[in-house]
Amino acid sequence: MSSPQMPPSSLPLAACPGRLAASPRMLVAFLCALLALLGTASWAAVTALDYRDTLDRAEKDAREAAILFDSHARGVLDASVGLLEQVAGRMDGRGLASWGQRTLPEAMAVERNGRVTLLSADGTALYGPTVAFAEPETSDGLSLLVRPLSPEEERRILPAFGHVAGQPAILLARRIHTAAGVFDGAVLVAVPLAALEPVLKPFDASARSVGLYRPDGVRLAGAGAPSLGPLPRLEAGTIRVDAKWMVNGKPSLLGLKRMAGLPILSAVTIPRTSVLDPWYVRMERGLIVVVAGVAALAGLSLLGAASLQREALARQALTEANAQLEQANVQLEQRVEERTAALSALNVKLSRALEEKERANQAKGRFLSAANHDLRQPFQALRLFHHILMERLANTRDHAIAEKMGEALDAGEKLLHALLEVATLDAGVVRPQLADVPVSAVFEDLLAEFRGMAAEKGLVLRAMPTRMVIRTDRTLLTRMLGDLVRNAIRFTDEGRVTIGCRHQGSRQGRWLRVEVWDTGTGIPPEQLDNIFEDFVQLGNPERDRRQGLGLGLAKVRRKAALLGHAVEVRSLQGHGSVFAVSVPVVGTERVSTAAPVQDADPVVAGDRLILVVEDDPIQRDAVRLLLESWDYRVVVADEGETALALIGGTNPQSGSPKAGSMADTPVPDLIVSDFRLPGRLTGVQMVAKVGERLGRPVPGLILTGDTAPERIREAVATGCRLLHKPVSPEELRGVIASILSERGLSERGQSERNRPADSGEPAMENESAA
Numbered sequence: 123m124s125s126p127q128m129p130p131s132s133l134p135l136a137a138c139p140g141r142l143a144a145s146p147r148m149l150v151a152f153l154c155a156l157l158a159l160l161g162t163a164s165w166a167a168v169t170a171l172d173y174r175d176t177l178d179r180a181e182k183d184a185r186e187a188a189i190l191f192d193s194h195a196r197g198v199l200d201a202s203v204g205l206l207e208q209v210a211g212r213m214d215g216r217g218l219a220s221w222g223q224r225t226l227p228e229a230m231a232v233e234r235n236g237r238v239t240l241l242s243a244d245g246t247a248l249y250g251p252t253v254a255f256a257e258p259e260t261s262d263g264l265s266l267l268v269r270p271l272s273p274e275e276e277r278r279i280l281p282a283f284g285h286v287a288g289q290p291a292i293l294l295a296r297r298i299h300t301a302a303g304v305f306d307g308a309v310l311v312a313v314p315l316a317a318l319e320p321v322l323k324p325f326d327a328s329a330r331s332v333g334l335y336r337p338d339g340v341r342l343a344g345a346g347a348p349s350l351g352p353l354p355r356l357e358a359g360t361i362r363v364d365a366k367w368m369v370n371g372k373p374s375l376l377g378l379k380r381m382a383g384l385p386i387l388s389a390v391t392i393p394r395t396s397v398l399d400p401w402y403v404r405m406e407r408g409l410i411v412v413v414a415g416v417a418a419l420a421g422l423s424l425l426g427a428a429s430l431q432r433e434a435l436a437r438q439a440l441t442e443a444n445a446q447l448e449q450a451n452v453q454l455e456q457r458v459e460e461r462t463a464a465l466s467a468l469n470v471k472l473s474r475a476l477e478e479k480e481r482a483n484q485a486k487g488r489f490l491s492a493a494n495h496d497l498r499q500p501f502q503a504l505r506l507f508h509h510i511l512m513e514r515l516a517n518t519r520d521h522a523i524a525e526k527m528g529e530a531l532d533a534g535e536k537l538l539h540a541l542l543e544v545a546t547l548d549a550g551v552v553r554p555q556l557a558d559v560p561v562s563a564v565f566e567d568l569l570a571e572f573r574g575m576a577a578e579k580g581l582v583l584r585a586m587p588t589r590m591v592i593r594t595d596r597t598l599l600t601r602m603l604g605d606l607v608r609n610a611i612r613f614t615d616e617g618r619v620t621i622g623c624r625h626q627g628s629r630q631g632r633w634l635r636v637e638v639w640d641t642g643t644g645i646p647p648e649q650l651d652n653i654f655e656d657f658v659q660l661g662n663p664e665r666d667r668r669q670g671l672g673l674g675l676a677k678v679r680r681k682a683a684l685l686g687h688a689v690e691v692r693s694l695q696g697h698g699s700v701f702a703v704s705v706p707v708v709g710t711e712r713v714s715t716a717a718p719v720q721d722a723d724p725v726v727a728g729d730r731l732i733l734v735v736e737d738d739p740i741q742r743d744a745v746r747l748l749l750e751s752w753d754y755r756v757v758v759a760d761e762g763e764t765a766l767a768l769i770g771g772t773n774p775q776s777g778s779p780k781a782g783s784m785a786d787t788p789v790p791d792l793i794v795s796d797f798r799l800p801g802r803l804t805g806v807q808m809v810a811k812v813g814e815r816l817g818r819p820v821p822g823l824i825l826t827g828d829t830a831p832e833r834i835r836e837a838v839a840t841g842c843r844l845l846h847k848p849v850s851p852e853e854l855r856g857v858i859a860s861i862l863s864e865r866g867l868s869e870r871g872q873s874e875r876n877r878p879a880d881s882g883e884p885a886m887e888n889e890s891a892a
Contacts, residue, residue: 237251239311506741561636613642635704732794762802795822
């Protein structure tokens with residue numbers, strides 16, 4: 123069928139569009155070619171983006187793996203680095219001859235670790251196990267120790283690989299100089315590679331290779347390449363990822379992190395082939411699809427051209443096209459079904475993963491609960507025995523050693539509290555108890571806790587008055603603000619620390635900014651994002667424990683996330699800093715009239731009997747000796763049934779009534795008990811049973827290492843006081859005196875209520891007065 127001829131006046135001005143319009147076959151071919159070009163360009167763009175995204179994910183994986191490996195490896199090396207710094211820091215400037223003048227704590231630390239070696243200037247081992255350096259150029263140890271170094275590297279730790287007592291180890295060395303600055307030898311501390319196995323093992327199953335390297339690229343530990351070549355120079359704590367690093371002649375992704383305080387780099391290498399293999403597979407499949415699409419378009423163009431030539435073939439082509447379309451629909455339905463099945467399988471895997479995560483969180487919660495209890499127990503016994511020892515020592519020298527023991531015990535308790543609190547927050551076992559809390563009550567708690575600390579530094583600590591009531595967990599918020607106030611006092615040399623609040627409106631509701639202002643040194647702008655990280659301390663590169671652990675702001679960040687509160691910081695160097703916590707406002711508190719408080723009678727220790735229930739014999743003896751040193755009468759029991767047997771009633775073995783009358787039964791004025799006891803009764807339940815047996819309540823003091831919120835609620839619900847181990851003897855003594863004083867006041871009020879009315883005083887007035 124021929125095309126109708128158009129009049130000459132209607133031809134378009136452009137020749138090429140005219141030819142396309144006049145020739146349907148050329149128009150179809152042009153459209154098909156354009157679609158093929160667009161499809162190919164789209165595939166090429168998607169493939170290029172996929173290539174970049176694949177490399178970006180690999181670089182991110184290398185960076186995160188380097189950070190994770192560095193943090194764990196640093197934890198393994200910390201003890202050895204601390205021992206080396208302690209020993210070398212004392213000897214440097216005094217020579218190797220000062221080794222014999224080491225202090226008792228240092229000697230005990232060396233004896234306990236047993237990995238310290240002293241080398242003379244000629245490489246001779248003067249003390250400790252024999253050390254063999256693994257590298258040929260340092261086989262005698264002298265090349266490592268006497269090679270020229272820059273002044274800032276002269277007193278840094280030098281790492282090397284070698285063997286100690288036949289076992290492979292990382293050797294950490296420090297040069298020792300005499301008072302005249304002459305090189306006198308070196309102190310080495312060996313870290314066995316076996317200690318790093320738990321850190322390296324999680325990375326074995328992946329394509330990544332991890333290891334510890336010196337700046338010159340020599341491997342110290344791990345499964346990575348023996349040498350990476352000279353590595354980039356990095357500052358302490360910085361991270362770098364190189365996507366084209368050559369490892370054993372093959373291009374690889376290299377993630378590096380420089381350890382803080384050590385010339386050691388944590389390296390993660392990933393071969394580029396393992397990264398790009400999945401991309402190549404996707405590219406080949408996409409290319410097949412593009413070729414098939416182009417071929418399909420070419421076929422359609424031929425069919426269209428043929429259909430324009432013959433009307434009969436057009437109907438046949440249409441039928442074939444319909445058949446192909448139906449086939450495409452069937453294939454599409456099959457693909458939808460396959461994708462649906464794959465998505466269902468993925469959902470099942472996701473559900474299982476979530477269940478596994480929940481089980482892991484529960485297991486982690488049980489572990490932290492047990493660790494909380496079991497780690498606090500020995501610290502509590504050490505604290506009580508140390509207090510008794512301090513009271514009994516008369517020799518000045520022995521007393522000084524005991525004071526050093528107390529300082530070490532304080533440091534251990536602080537580290538234990540901080541690490542357990544961080545681990546508990548990360549495990550998700552802490553559940554905030556939200557309530558309406560007056561801000562003034564939180565400020566009063568902070569002033570009571572930190573007024574003495576501020577006065578010792580000559581600072582003014584004040585809180586601005588307020589009547590606002592907020593919605594939060596009082597305990598968690600008080601601890602958050604306490605960490606902020608403690609940091610403000612620590613980094614402020616003069617001036618004041620102020621606690622206040624201000625309103626902040628938003629579309630989501632009314633908020634209150636609780637702020638802590640100080641006039642301290644301030645924070646550099648580039649460090650404002652880093653101060654909330656774990657173990658980050660500004661101005662304390664030597665990690666002096668007296669300046670804290672670097673966990674205060676990290677705990678603030680975790681608690682704020684748990685409560686849904688926002689934390690902000692502003693600082694101006696040389697002028698001070700402002701930390702703010704935004705909390706929701708619920709109203710203002712009402713002004714209440716304070717009730718009169720009746721003074722309690724003084725407690726006479728010798729008149730009071732205390733029942734101590736503790737299954738740990740060391741803890742039990744420590745508490746008993748401490749209470750007897752305070753002139754209290756003490757009876758002890760190792761579990762709840764034994765305590766009930768002491769009070770009278772039934773025999774714990776047979777359940778039959780005990781012989782004797784209640785007159786022969788000791789009646790305790792106070793029960794001091796652990797929460798977890800052998801048998802069927804907890805400490806709280808045992809206190810309630812004793813009160814039932816005596817016919818009147820007996821005050822209880824629960825000493826426990828279990829910090830779970832349900833323990834606190836259970837103790838408070840039964841009227842018992844709760845103290846978490848380890849508790850200081852002074853705090854224990856004050857709480858016991860307070861409880862006994864309150865009991866004396868209660869007994870006096872009860873006796874007044876039971877006293878008959880005098881002839882000159884109406885009975886109703888006596889009842890009212892009572």
